[in-house]
Amino acid sequence: xxxxxxxxxxxxxxxxxxxxxxxxxxxxxxxxxxxxxxxxxxxxxxxxxxxxxxxxxxxxxxxxxxxxxxxxxxxxxxxxxxxxxxxxxxxxxxxxxxxxxxxxxxxxxxxxxxxxxxxxxxxxxxxxxxxxxxxxxxxxxxxxxxxxxxxxxxxxxxxxxxxxxxxxxxxxxxxxxxxxxxxxxxxxxxxxxxxxxxxxxxxxxxxxxxxxxxxxxxxxxxxxxxxxxxxxxxxxxxxxxxxxxxxxxxxxxxxxxxxxxxxxxxxxxxxxxxxxxxxxxxxxxxxxxxxxxxxxxxxxxxxxxxxxxxxxxxxxxxxxxxxxxxxxxxxxxxxxxxxxxxxxxxxxxxxxxxx
Amino acid sequence: xxxxxxxxxxxxxxxxxxxxxxxxxxxxxxxxxxxxxxxxxxxxxxxxxxxxxxxxxxxxxxxxxxxxxxxxxxxxxxxxxxxxxxxxxxxxxxxxxxxxxxxxxxxxxxxxxxxxxxxxxxxxxxxxxxxxxxxxxxxxxxxxxxxxxxxxxxxxxxxxxxxxxxxxxxxxxxxxxxxxxxxxxxxxxxxxxxxxxxxxxxxxxxxxxxxxxxxxxxxxxxxxxxxxxxxxxxxxxxxxxxxxxxxxxxxxxxxxxxxxxxxxxxxxxxxxxxxxxxxxxxxxxxx
Numbered sequence: 001x002x003x004x005x006x007x008x009x010x011x012x013x014x015x016x017x018x019x020x021x022x023x024x025x026x027x028x029x030x031x032x033x034x035x036x037x038x039x040x041x042x043x044x045x046x047x048x049x050x051x052x053x054x055x056x057x058x059x060x061x062x063x064x065x066x067x068x069x070x071x072x073x074x075x076x077x078x079x080x081x082x083x084x085x086x087x088x089x090x091x092x093x094x095x096x097x098x099x100x101x102x103x104x105x106x107x108x109x110x111x112x113x114x115x116x117x118x119x120x121x122x123x124x125x126x127x128x129x130x131x132x133x134x135x136x137x138x139x140x141x142x143x144x145x146x147x148x149x150x151x152x153x154x155x156x157x158x159x160x161x162x163x164x165x166x167x168x169x170x171x172x173x174x175x176x177x178x179x180x181x182x183x184x185x186x187x188x189x190x191x192x193x194x195x196x197x198x199x200x201x202x203x204x205x206x207x208x209x210x211x212x213x214x215x216x217x218x219x220x221x222x223x224x225x226x227x228x229x230x231x232x233x234x235x236x237x238x239x240x241x242x243x244x245x246x247x248x249x250x251x252x253x254x255x256x257x258x259x260x261x262x263x264x265x266x267x268x269x270x271x272x273x274x275x276x277x278x279x280x281x282x283x284x285x286x287x288x289x290x291x292x293x294x295x296x297x298x299x300x301x302x303x304x305x306x307x308x309x310x311x312x313x314x315x316x317x318x319x320x321x322x323x324x325x326x327x328x329x330x331x332x333x334x335x336x337x338x339x340x341x342x343x344x345x346x347x348x349x350x351x352x353x354x355x
Numbered sequence: 356x357x358x359x360x361x362x363x364x365x366x367x368x369x370x371x372x373x374x375x376x377x378x379x380x381x382x383x384x385x386x387x388x389x390x391x392x393x394x395x396x397x398x399x400x401x402x403x404x405x406x407x408x409x410x411x412x413x414x415x416x417x418x419x420x421x422x423x424x425x426x427x428x429x430x431x432x433x434x435x436x437x438x439x440x441x442x443x444x445x446x447x448x449x450x451x452x453x454x455x456x457x458x459x460x461x462x463x464x465x466x467x468x469x470x471x472x473x474x475x476x477x478x479x480x481x482x483x484x485x486x487x488x489x490x491x492x493x494x495x496x497x498x499x500x501x502x503x504x505x506x507x508x509x510x511x512x513x514x515x516x517x518x519x520x521x522x523x524x525x526x527x528x529x530x531x532x533x534x535x536x537x538x539x540x541x542x543x544x545x546x547x548x549x550x551x552x553x554x555x556x557x558x559x560x561x562x563x564x565x566x567x568x569x570x571x572x573x574x575x576x577x578x579x580x581x582x583x584x585x586x587x588x589x590x591x592x593x594x595x596x597x598x599x600x601x602x603x604x605x606x607x608x609x610x611x612x613x614x615x616x617x618x619x620x621x622x623x624x625x626x627x628x629x630x631x632x633x634x635x636x637x638x639x640x641x642x
Contacts, residue, residue: 050547072546073555085544089562098558099548150549 002028003049003154003186008058010048019044019210022058026154026186031177032215033189033201037233041210042190046158049188051075062153073102078147082159084139086131092118092142093127099150117145121179137168144176148183155180155187161196169193173200194234198222206230228271228345236309238274238320241344243267250341253317258291259339269344276309276322278338282331292334294319404616411613421618424600427511428625431596432580435515435522440572442519443526450527451534458535466528468521473584480517480589484508511594517585522575529571533564566637573633577626597622 003026011018019041026032034042047053049060051072060068067075086095093114100110118124121141131139140160147155160176161169177200180187191197197204198218205215206229214226225231228239242252244264250257252272264270285295296314312319312332319332373381404411415421446465450458468476483489486505495501507513537560545555561568583598592599601622604615 050543052543071551072543073549073551075547076549077547079544079547081540081544083538083540085538085540087541087545087559098545098550102545102549102554102558146548156547 002026002061002063003188004061005045005048006059006061008048008055008060010044010053010055012044017041017044017210018056019048019207022212024205024212024215026188028186029181029184030202031180031187031189031200032203032205033191033197034205034207035191035194035197035233036207038192040207042192042207043158044210045207046079046156046188046190049154050077050079050156076150076152077154077156078150078152079156080140080143080147080158080160082162084131084143084163086139086142086146088130088132091128091130092123092134095131095142096146096149099146103150113149114145117149118142120182121145121175136164137172140164140172141175144179148179151183152185155183155185157187157189157191159191160189162192169196176200198234204234206233208233222275224340225273225342228273228342231271231273231342236276236320236322238272238276238279238318239342240272240317242270242272242341244270244341250339254294254314254319256291257334257336257339259336259341261341264341271342271344273340273342274319274334274338276320277307278335279319279321279323280333280335281321281323281325281329282333283327283329285331290333292336293331294334295331298329400616400619403613404620406613406616409617411611411617414611415614415617415621420595421597421600423595424597425625427595428580428597428622431511431515431518432576432629435518435579436572436575438515439519439522439526439575440568443523443571444530444568446523447527447530447534450531451537452539458531462527462531465524467524469524471521473521473582473586474588476517476520477585477588480508480513480520484513509590509593511590514586514590514594517589518579518582522579525575525578526571529574530564530567533567537563566640569633569636569640573630576629580626580629581622597625 005022005024008022009018009020011020017039022045024032024045034045036042044053048055051067051070051074055068058068059066062075062077087098090098093111096117097105097110097114100113105113115124115127118127121144123138123141123145126134126138131142134142140163143160157176161172164172173196189197189200198221201218203215204218204221206213206221208229214221214230216224216226221230222235225234231237232239240252240254242250242257244261244266245251245256246266247261248258250259250261250270250272257272259272261270282293286293294312294314296312296319298310299313299318300309300311302309307322307324308326310321310323310329312321312329314332319334321329321332323329450461450465453461471479481488484491484505485508486501488505491499491501491505494504508517541559542552542555545559546552550558581598583596583602586594586596586599587602592603597618601615601618604611604618
């Protein structure tokens with residue numbers, strides 16, 4: 001029950017958009033979340049797997065079987081669409097039983113299996129109702145039951161939670177995970193919500209301009225992003241261009257930072273990543289000079305309930321802070337172990353005036 | 356002085372967008388046109404038919420030519436709309452997938468036949484498919500007998516085909532908005548769930564657009580039953596349909612105006628029955 005993309009490329013006719021050189025494997029029972037900005041190709045990836053687009057090059061394998069040229073209905077994949085795509089003219093159980101009907105399952109059996117599937121998502125008592133009488137979250141669960149009732153080879157989720165309001169979305173994440181774990185099948189989950197990807201994915205694939213730029217476990221992706229693009233897209237980030245002055249020392253717009261520079265030669269350019277929640281806010285400047293402490297002025301201060309998100313202007317630079325302290329902030333300390341050096345952004349202009 | 360809450364408060368009400376007077380003023384032009392161009396002529400036709408205590412109805416109903424006309428009209432009014440609905444549905448299905456711009460252009464071209472009079476269409480068909488028509492002569496070069504090919508449009512079948520020429524655009528105009536608004540993700544879902552493209556459309560799309568299909572059928576049936584210009588120009592009075600029976604009553608042969616009035620009323624009743632039946636079926640499906 002695994003899914004594999006081998007060197008898959010696809011370009012939309014008459015445009016430069018598409019996906020390029022995709023090599024990706026989803027193991028049995030694994031949930032792989034794909035994130036990326038809109039137009040990055042994540043939905044195209046799902047279309048290619050579902051059979052709604054045929055790659056220009058490469059192969060797609062499901063359970064080791066080449067499905068590249070199969071029609072969508074021959075692939076036996078369960079797809080949950082962003083709009084749920086429930087059939088409004090059928091009752092819930094008929095919706096769920098539809099994949100069994102087209103497979104020629106006898107009516108009594110398909111009704112029973114549909115009712116069982118609805119029971120698994122907690123909607124057994126609504127079996128005779130019409131889809132339009134349900135809330136968004138309930139429709140979502142019906143779509144999930146319908147996609148899984150025929151024991152598909154893989155599950156494809158196309159932004160399944162984007163139409164729900166925030167409060168419902170969190171509950172549905174757990175619900176989808178529970179059902180997916182129960183079915184134990186390879187799952188491709190396309191989303192633009194990075195928090196959803198990090199919380200649900202066994203691994204997360206980040207796409208940018210039609211290419212996979214990193215595939216890693218959520219913690220790995222957050223703590224050790226491969227590039228500035230990944231760091232900027234996954235979570236909030238302080239990203240400063242810098243130059244390695246000497247081993248253990250990097251110069252940025254803020255000033256000099258002490259940190260681990262292993263892997264970077266003195267004189268080389270780099271990009272400094274610090275997550276806002278790892279910045280330590282200080283109420284006043286410490287008496288004795290300490291490394292990585294910067295004095296500045298709060299330019300933005302946003303209270304978000306559990307966290308407070310503020311921007312500290314330091315010289316010509318800006319430090320984003322996430323904290324739960326509510327007192328005034330006059331300075332910040334950046335622990336050396338919170339600093340991660342990334343390869344310099346090839347597209348960023350080198351200003352030459354870093355200090 | 357104290358006020359008791361609730362006694363002095365005015366009850367809330369919604370403010371209509373337009374007052375009663377304004378609404379009546381807007382309805383007036385339509386009411387006048389309806390009265391002058393529909394109700395008045397209809398009344399005079401009813402009076403004409405009721406002349407001589409309705410003896411005209413007896414004459415008409417006893418006439419075998421009238422009954423052959425009813426049968427011909429019902430056959431034509433069923434087959435031509437059925438063919439048109441099938442073709443128009445497929446055309447609309449394809450148009451619905453086009454970009455908005457391409458759809459506007461295609462729709463303009465498709466609506467053109469509606470602006471032609473039935474007479475013009477008949478002559479167009481004669482010029483193209485008639486005994487010395489362009490297509491007939493072209494097919495003759497391939498060995499087809501021009502007498503057979505050229506004779507086709509003068510048969511009831513040929514007449515049905517000519518009717519389809521202006522019935523199909525009507526079907527497209529009814530179906531297109533419905534198909535454009537249809538959520539295509541449902542078809543994608545059905546296909547991913549195991550239905551091939553044809554089954555997916557049959558199981559998912561067709562039941563949902565059935566009310567519009569019924570409307571399109573009845574609208575075109577009413578048009579086909581009532582039309583007479585095309586029929587007269589193409590087949591003269593060789594084919595027995597109600598509008599031509601009616602025509603024969605007020606032209607060459609005789610001028611039995613009370614009978615013509617009676618036939619008009621019966622023809623109108625037939626069209627109303629078709630449209631009414633459609634509304635009934637639609638209402639029952641919606642319930």
